[in-house]
Amino acid sequence: xxxxxxxxxxxxxxxxxxxxxxxxxxxxxxxxxxxxxxxxxxxxxxxxxxxxxxxxxxxxxxxxxxxxxxxxxxxxxxxxxxxxxxxxxxxxxxxxxxxxxxxxxxxxxxxxxxxxxxxxxxxxxxxxxxxxxxxxxxxxxxxxxxxxxxxxxxxxxxxxxxxxxxxxxxxxxxxxxxxxxxxxxxxxxxxxxxxxxxxxxxxxxxxxxxxxx
Amino acid sequence: xxxxxxxxxxxxxxxxxxxxxxxxxxxxxxxxxxxxxxxxxxxxxxxxxxxxxxxxxxxxxxxxxxxxxxxxxxxxxxxxxxxxxxxxxxxxxxxxxxxxxxxxxxxxxxxxxxxxxxxxxxxxxxxxxxxxxxxxxxxxxxxxxxxxxxxxxxxxxxxxxxxxxxxxxxxxxxxxxxxxxxxxxxxxxxxxxxxxxxxxxxxxxxxxxxxxx
DNA sequence: GCATTACGCTACGACTCGTAGCGAAAGCTC
DNA sequence: GAGCTTTCGCTACGAGTCGTAGCGTAATGC
Numbered sequence: 001x002x003x004x005x006x007x008x009x010x011x012x013x014x015x016x017x018x019x020x021x022x023x024x025x026x027x028x029x030x031x032x033x034x035x036x037x038x039x040x041x042x043x044x045x046x047x048x049x050x051x052x053x054x055x056x057x058x059x060x061x062x063x064x065x066x067x068x069x070x071x072x073x074x075x076x077x078x079x080x081x082x083x084x085x086x087x088x089x090x091x092x093x094x095x096x097x098x099x100x101x102x103x104x105x106x107x108x109x110x111x112x113x114x115x116x117x118x119x120x121x122x123x124x125x126x127x128x129x130x131x132x133x134x135x136x137x138x139x140x141x142x143x144x145x146x147x148x149x150x151x152x153x154x155x156x157x158x159x160x161x162x163x164x165x166x167x168x169x170x171x172x173x174x175x176x177x178x179x180x181x182x183x184x185x186x187x188x189x190x191x192x193x194x195x196x197x198x199x200x201x202x203x204x205x206x207x208x209x210x211x212x213x
Numbered sequence: 214x215x216x217x218x219x220x221x222x223x224x225x226x227x228x229x230x231x232x233x234x235x236x237x238x239x240x241x242x243x244x245x246x247x248x249x250x251x252x253x254x255x256x257x258x259x260x261x262x263x264x265x266x267x268x269x270x271x272x273x274x275x276x277x278x279x280x281x282x283x284x285x286x287x288x289x290x291x292x293x294x295x296x297x298x299x300x301x302x303x304x305x306x307x308x309x310x311x312x313x314x315x316x317x318x319x320x321x322x323x324x325x326x327x328x329x330x331x332x333x334x335x336x337x338x339x340x341x342x343x344x345x346x347x348x349x350x351x352x353x354x355x356x357x358x359x360x361x362x363x364x365x366x367x368x369x370x371x372x373x374x375x376x377x378x379x380x381x382x383x384x385x386x387x388x389x390x391x392x393x394x395x396x397x398x399x400x401x402x403x404x405x406x407x408x409x410x411x412x413x414x415x416x417x418x419x420x421x422x423x424x425x426x
Numbered sequence: 427g428c429a430t431t432a433c434g435c436t437a438c439g440a441c442t443c444g445t446a447g448c449g450a451a452a453g454c455t456c
Numbered sequence: 457g458a459g460c461t462t463t464c465g466c467t468a469c470g471a472g473t474c475g476t477a478g479c480g481t482a483a484t485g486c
Binding site: 035036037103106107109110111113114115116117118123126131162163165166168169170172173174175176177178180181182183184190193194196197198199200201202204 | 396
Binding site: 223224225226227228229232263264265266267270 | 461
């Protein structure tokens with residue numbers, strides 16, 4: 001899943017799965033204690049109890065390692081059924097905010113996103129392991145709301161795709177900006193206000209010919 | 214303005230203002246060519262035609278230098294009067310997106326934001342030189358819309374402050390996420406869709422007892 | 427047993443960092 | 457002008473990190 005292609009060799013000593021987990025956990029620990037800039041691969045290897053060369057055999061560099069370490073933080077994200085679209089959104093946004101509030105996510109995620117502006121492979125890695133799973137939650141939430149009758153079924157699939165992308169950028173961007181730039185907590189009060197604005201904007205736009213914009 | 218406190222000494226050789234400009238320009242140039250991680254202060258000094266020691270006398274490190282270099286990019290942001298709130302928002306968001314699309318802004322801004330999660334002084338520097346001027350544009354836009362009668366005058370100043378903060382996080386966050394994470398252009402079509410959702414959300418929320426949320 | 431791969435360890439050259447020390451230059455005040 | 461003060465360019469330095477090579481050993485499949 002992570003690391004680079006070991007090509008699944010059929011012979012020889014297999015790689016230790018425990019080492020992978022130890023390295024990723026050590027990476028998160030180092031992110032908390034040292035932050036992105038002072039994190040060194042040698043230190044991570046020592047914390048994980050493996051040799052530095054072992055780490056380099058599995059990850060090509062600091063960027064890829066941190067992406068995988070941070071991605072695991074977002075694995076716990078899920079979309080609980082709270083009965084209404086508004087409640088569903090508030091629930092998942094609060095989960096997202098709670099993860100982003102953790103120091104290992106703060107210092108690691110933004111740094112690799114910054115690096116990804118000059119590294120297409122890294123951006124693709126981030127997209128596949130972090131962004132796309134989040135976007136799937138938006139898709140699930142929309143489907144659920146449509147089943148409830150809170151949102152009309154989409155007619156134009158391309159238009160629906162654009163709308164999902166817009167929603168995703170608005171939701172994730174707002175929470176990230178609130179947490180990292182404004183450095184204020186995305187607490188329940190803030191999330192309620194945000195969800196209200198978002199939902200009213202979407203439903204009003206939908207009922208006033210969204211496809212005509 | 215930038216650099217650290219030279220204490221304004223009354224005597225002795227004054228610092229070269231041209232050197233400051235050359236260093237900041239060289240920093241942006243290095244950001245474009247090398248990106249954040251491969252940018253070294255020694256290289257910037259060489260590009261600027263100054264000694265490395267001169268650079269260290271004015272900036273305490275890479276973080277502070279890049280903040281000042283990137284902050285100048287946002288100086289050109291202004292709020293043109295386009296006649297309506299929607300048009301004003303679209304105009305300033307497009308300007309913001311154009312700046313963020315530049316490689317020196319992409320690679321530099323996110324990196325220093327990431328660093329600021331573990332450095333309060335750096336976050337304050339970013340806030341004062343980059344974030345607050347942007348937020349002032351939101352305040353100007355609201356005042357103008359209120360003068361036009363497009364928005365009601367605020368009653369509770371604390372509630373109004375929270376609303377401005379929310380708008381700012383939504384706008385800036387969405388554009389940043391669209392540009393850096395989704396890696397899609399925040400072009401006119403996207404900005405129109407986004408503005409429509411935002412405005413409908415705000416006006417609907419305002420007319421349906423925003424202070425009661 | 428044998429081939430193959432992973433592992434831990436050591437050592438290495440290359441690079442960047444941030445600072446110290448020096449003499450020279452450029453201002454201001456008198 | 458003389459003298460004081462601060463900045464400037466330059467060189468050099470120890471410290472730290474990087475990523476890799478080489479070696480002997482450990483763990484698998486055949």
